[in-house]
Amino acid sequence: MTGNNENQNSKPIVSLSGLTIGFDSKNPLVQVPDLKIYPGEIVAITGASGVGKTTLLRTIAGLVSPITGTLEVCNSILPKLPPRGSVGYIPQRLGLVRHASVKHNVMMGARAGHTNPHTITPSAESLSRTEDAIERMGLTDKIDEPIRRLSGGQQRRVATARSLAQSPRLIMADEFLSELDEETLNSVLFEVTEYVRSTQAALIVVEHDVSRAKSMADRMLVIDDGRVNPFLSETTALEVNL
Amino acid sequence: MITGFGKNSFALLALFISGFVVLNGMIDDWGRLSGSFQNLIDFFHQSLWPPDWTVLEAQAYPVCTTPEPFSFTCSTAWIGMIETIKIAFVSTILGMIISLPIALLAARNLNSPRISYLARFILAAGRSLPSLIWAIFFVILIGLGPLSGIFAMTIYTVGYLGKLQYEAIEGMDKAPLDAANSMGLSKFEKSLGVVIPESANHLISQAIFMFEYNVRHGTVIGIVGAGGIGYYINLYLKFLQYDKVMAYLIIIFITVLLIDFLSIYARSFFNEEDNVNRPSWWGVILPDILRWQ
Numbered sequence: 157m158t159g160n161n162e163n164q165n166s167k168p169i170v171s172l173s174g175l176t177i178g179f180d181s182k183n184p185l186v187q188v189p190d191l192k193i194y195p196g197e198i199v200a201i202t203g204a205s206g207v208g209k210t211t212l213l214r215t216i217a218g219l220v221s222p223i224t225g226t227l228e229v230c231n232s233i234l235p236k237l238p239p240r241g242s243v244g245y246i247p248q249r250l251g252l253v254r255h256a257s258v259k260h261n262v263m264m265g266a267r268a269g270h271t272n273p274h275t276i277t278p279s280a281e282s283l284s285r286t287e288d289a290i291e292r293m294g295l296t297d298k299i300d301e302p303i304r305r306l307s308g309g310q311q312r313r314v315a316t317a318r319s320l321a322q323s324p325r326l327i328m329a330d331e332f333l334s335e336l337d338e339e340t341l342n343s344v345l346f347e348v349t350e351y352v353r354s355t356q357a358a359l360i361v362v363e364h365d366v367s368r369a370k371s372m373a374d375r376m377l378v379i380d381d382g383r384v385n386p387f388l389s390e391t392t393a394l395e396v397n398l
Numbered sequence: 399m400i401t402g403f404g405k406n407s408f409a410l411l412a413l414f415i416s417g418f419v420v421l422n423g424m425i426d427d428w429g430r431l432s433g434s435f436q437n438l439i440d441f442f443h444q445s446l447w448p449p450d451w452t453v454l455e456a457q458a459y460p461v462c463t464t465p466e467p468f469s470f471t472c473s474t475a476w477i478g479m480i481e482t483i484k485i486a487f488v489s490t491i492l493g494m495i496i497s498l499p500i501a502l503l504a505a506r507n508l509n510s511p512r513i514s515y516l517a518r519f520i521l522a523a524g525r526s527l528p529s530l531i532w533a534i535f536f537v538i539l540i541g542l543g544p545l546s547g548i549f550a551m552t553i554y555t556v557g558y559l560g561k562l563q564y565e566a567i568e569g570m571d572k573a574p575l576d577a578a579n580s581m582g583l584s585k586f587e588k589s590l591g592v593v594i595p596e597s598a599n600h601l602i603s604q605a606i607f608m609f610e611y612n613v614r615h616g617t618v619i620g621i622v623g624a625g626g627i628g629y630y631i632n633l634y635l636k637f638l639q640y641d642k643v644m645a646y647l648i649i650i651f652i653t654v655l656l657i658d659f660l661s662i663y664a665r666s667f668f669n670e671e672d673n674v675n676r677p678s679w680w681g682v683i684l685p686d687i688l689r690w691q
Contacts, residue, residue: 214576217576217579217580218579218580219576219579219580237582238582239582240581240582240583241581241582242582243580243581243582244580244581245576245577245580245581246577247573247576247577248573249571249573250573250577251571251573251574251575251576251577251578252573252574252577253574253591253592253595253596254571254596255595255596255598255599256591256595256596260591260595263591264577264578264581264583264587264591264592265581267583267587267591268581268582268583268587269581273583273584273586273587274584315577318577322581328580
């Protein structure tokens with residue numbers, strides 16, 4: 157199962173083989189026979205509610221251990237976790253610190269990517285990345301605002317800014333475009349795809365909206381009946397191979 | 399067939415009966431209770447009432463230099479109560495500073511079970527003895543005075559507050575920690591950047607509650623010589639001057655009520671939502687049933 161990206165000759169950022177995931181070994185949630193995601197590639201995961209899209213994402217992020225199989229992310233083979241700052245994860249519930257400011261939240265990402273873990277003060281690089289990411293997400297006027305005072309859409313932009321400030325090799329986003337109006341959605345999507353293409357990072361996005369998934373992704377993975385299929389049908393395959 | 403309501407009633411009845419059986423086993427002669435209410439009334443009229451408010455008058459020595467309307471600040475009641483509040487304040491601050499790092503280690507969503515259990519053991523040791531027993535220990539160790547009280551209450555605060563803190567940390571939303579873990583942030587960064595800000599409201603609210611708790615308990619530790627108003631209560635109990643003791647108890651009651659009220663009001667500022675209605679000053683004091691809304 158591989159994409160049609162021109163970077164298929166380079167080393168994949170994510171490589172899964174014989175992966176079985178879930179919480180019960182006798183009743184696994186999803187099986188992924190083989191999957192490689194290459195630099196510069198955008199992959200959308202779709203499927204009905206409760207099929208295990210989020211669990212698959214959490215497994216790749218190193219938050220859930222797989223039942224069987226091998227998983228390599230950013231040159232680290234599980235159980236070794238990917239290097240600090242190399243994975244940016246936007247959970248479905250965003251994972252923002254609600255009582256802290258926009259700047260604080262985005263800074264957490266910038267720290268992971270650009271500051272030594274043993275220093276208390278953030279590096280100059282972290283500070284500039286934070287301000288840059290906030291500006292790109294159009295949140296400069298909200299920089300000192302606590303997250304709990306922001307709208308759902310604004311909070312999604314903060315979570316995206318946090319990942320961009322981190323400069324990760326892999327961004328994983330769980331329905332990060334929901335609750336955004338059309339204009340903001342296009343601008344957020346543009347910034348993220350621009351980042352992925354220009355830095356040769358990879359983006360895995362869980363998306364309910366199939367048409368939106370098709371429009372943004374190079375490849376679409378459909379979780380169907382507990383297995384990851386590259387495409388549901390030939391027609392779909394033709395549509396999603398951009 | 400027993401319905402849901404029937405089941406609950408049956409369980410409640412069984413609980414009541416078992417309680418009564420245990421009580422009956424502990425009381426050898428129920429007849430002793432027969433004159434107790436009359437004893438209480440006699441004791442109240444002969445020894446407790448009216449309270450002796452001379453405890454609010456300035457002491458003869460050291461000479462009070464404060465002008466007349468405020469000379470009560472030289473009284474044993476004022477000096478004792480202020481000392482109790484000071485002991486409670488310092489103990490709460492020290493206790494919070496010490497307990498927070500231990501609570502972070504004790505939280506199972508941040509650390510391995512081995513580290514977590516070790517930290518929980520330390521916290522459990524702190525609260526296994528009441529502050530009164532700790533106070534006796536420190537009075538023996540470093541002598542009479544407020545310092546013993548501060549040490550005793552700090553240790554108890556560490557144990558008690560630490561437990562509340564790690565439970566608040568474990569109850570926090572999982573998503574921010576997931577994001578931080580996937581980013582590869584260190585435990586120190588997670589603690590300082592995610593856990594503490596995310597649970598700050600709970601932590602502050604608990605510290606205020608602990609201060610209120612320490613003021614209440616601070617009145618007791620003075621009885622063993624660890625400073626505060628309890629020292630004077632113990633003194634007058636020994637001389638059987640119950641009317642003065644009654645005056646101290648009323649002063650403590652009013653003070654605790656005031657601090658309780660301030661505590662509820664202060665804690666309302668650390669609610670989760672911004673648009674929550676702050677309690678009115680009246681609303682804090684009056685029981686629910688007497689409020690208009």
